[in-house]
Amino acid sequence: MSLNRAAKENLVRALAVSVIEHADELTSLDQAIGDGDHGLNMKRGFEAVLATLPGLADKSLPEMLRTIGTTLVMKVGGASGPLVGTFFIELGKAVPEQPTRSDLVGATGKAIESVKARGRSEAGQKTLLDVLVPVQAIFAAGADAEAIAAEAAKAAVRTTPMLATRGRASFLGERSIGHMDPGSRSASLLIGAAVATLTIEAGL
Amino acid sequence: MSNSESGNVGIVIVSHSAKIAEGAADMVRQMVGNAVPLAWTGGDPEGGLGTNVAGILKAIEIAWSSAGVAILVDLGGAETNSEMAVEMLAEDRRGRVVICNAPVVEGAVIAATESSGGSSLSAVQRSAEEFYA
Numbered sequence: 001m002s003l004n005r006a007a008k009e010n011l012v013r014a015l016a017v018s019v020i021e022h023a024d025e026l027t028s029l030d031q032a033i034g035d036g037d038h039g040l041n042m043k044r045g046f047e048a049v050l051a052t053l054p055g056l057a058d059k060s061l062p063e064m065l066r067t068i069g070t071t072l073v074m075k076v077g078g079a080s081g082p083l084v085g086t087f088f089i090e091l092g093k094a095v096p097e098q099p100t101r102s103d104l105v106g107a108t109g110k111a112i113e114s115v116k117a118r119g120r121s122e123a124g125q126k127t128l129l130d131v132l133v134p135v136q137a138i139f140a141a142g143a144d145a146e147a148i149a150a151e152a153a154k155a156a157v158r159t160t161p162m163l164a165t166r167g168r169a170s171f172l173g174e175r176s177i178g179h180m181d182p183g184s185r186s187a188s189l190l191i192g193a194a195v196a197t198l199t200i201e202a203g204l
Numbered sequence: 205m206s207n208s209e210s211g212n213v214g215i216v217i218v219s220h221s222a223k224i225a226e227g228a229a230d231m232v233r234q235m236v237g238n239a240v241p242l243a244w245t246g247g248d249p250e251g252g253l254g255t256n257v258a259g260i261l262k263a264i265e266i267a268w269s270s271a272g273v274a275i276l277v278d279l280g281g282a283e284t285n286s287e288m289a290v291e292m293l294a295e296d297r298r299g300r301v302v303i304c305n306a307p308v309v310e311g312a313v314i315a316a317t318e319s320s321g322g323s324s325l326s327a328v329q330r331s332a333e334e335f336y337a
Binding site: 044078079119 | 220247248249250252253254255256257258279280281284285287288
C-alpha cells in the first residue's frame with residue numbers, strides 16, 4: 001500500500017472529522033455510563049491533530065502516526081488519551097513507510113497488545129478493545145474493507161449488553177448493562193473512517 | 205507550590221479536580237510544612253474536570269527530588285495518564301517515580317509524613333499503600 005502526501009492528509013482529516021462530527025453522540029453515550037467527557041475530550045485531541053496539518057502529512061507514515069499518538073496523549077485529557085494515543089504511537093513504531101496488508105495486520109496486532117498493557121485490560125470488559133480485537137481478527141483473516149467497517153460498527157453495538165469491569169463504567173456494576181460503550185463507539189468511528197479513506201486512496 | 209530543598213522524596217497529587225488536588229496539597233503542607241517537595245495538578249488541558257499528561261509532567265518536575273517522587277492519583281484516568289507521563293520521563297528519572305495504589309487524600313498525607321522523616325521512596329510508597337491493606 002502506497003500513501004502519498006495527499007492520501008496521508010486525507011486520512012488524518014477523515015479520522016479527525018469522524019470523531020469531531022460525532023462528539024455530541026459520544027458525550028451522550030458517556031453521560032449514560034461514564035463521566036460525560038468522552039466526546040469533548042476526543043474532539044479536543046483530534047482538533048489538535050488537525051491543527052498540525054498540513055505539516056503532519058509531510059512526515060513519513062510511521063512518524064506521522066507517532067505524532068498523532070503523542071498529540072492525543074497530550075491533549076485528550078482523559079484515560080482515552082493514553083489508550084488511543086498508545087495505539088497510534090505503537091502502530092507508528094510497527095509499520096514500515098510502504099506497508100503491505102500483512103505489515104498492517106502485524107502492526108495493528110502489536111498496537112492492540114500495547115493498548116491492552118496500557119489499560120491492563122482484555123476484550124470482554126466493555127472497552128475499546130471489544131472493537132479493536134474482533135476487527136483486527138477479521139482483518140487478519142482476509143476480510144475486505146466493507147466487512148471490516150461493518151464489523152467495527154457491529155462490535156460497538158455488541159458492547160451494549162456487556163457488563164463493564166474496567167474503566168469508569170465499571171463503578172456502575174450492572175447498571176452499565178444496556179448502554180453502548182463510548183470508547184468502543186469512537187474506535188468504530190475511527191476504523192470506519194480509516195477503512196473508507198484507505199479504500200479510496202490505496203485500494204485496501 | 206513552594207518547594208523543598210530537603211532531599212526528601214517528592215509528592216505529586218493528581219486529581220480530576222484541581223480543587224481536590226490543591227486542597228489535598230494544603231492538607232499535606234499543614235502536616236509537613238516545607239519538609240517535602242510537593243506539587244499538584246488537576247483538570248483537563250482546558251481546565252475542566254480530567255487529568256492531563258503535560259500537567260503531570262510539570263508537577264513531577266516541580267516536586268523532583270533525587271530521592272524520587274511518589275504520585276498519588278484519584279480515578280482511573282489519573283492513573284493511566286500518570287503512567288504515560290512516567291514513561292515519557294528521561295530514562296534516568298523513570299525508575300525513581302512510583303504511582304501509589306492508595307486513596308489520594310489520605311495517601312498523600314501519609315506518604316508526605318513518611319517522606320518528611322527521610323524515608324526511602326519504597327518506604328513512602330509502602331506506607332501510603334498500607335492504608336488500603
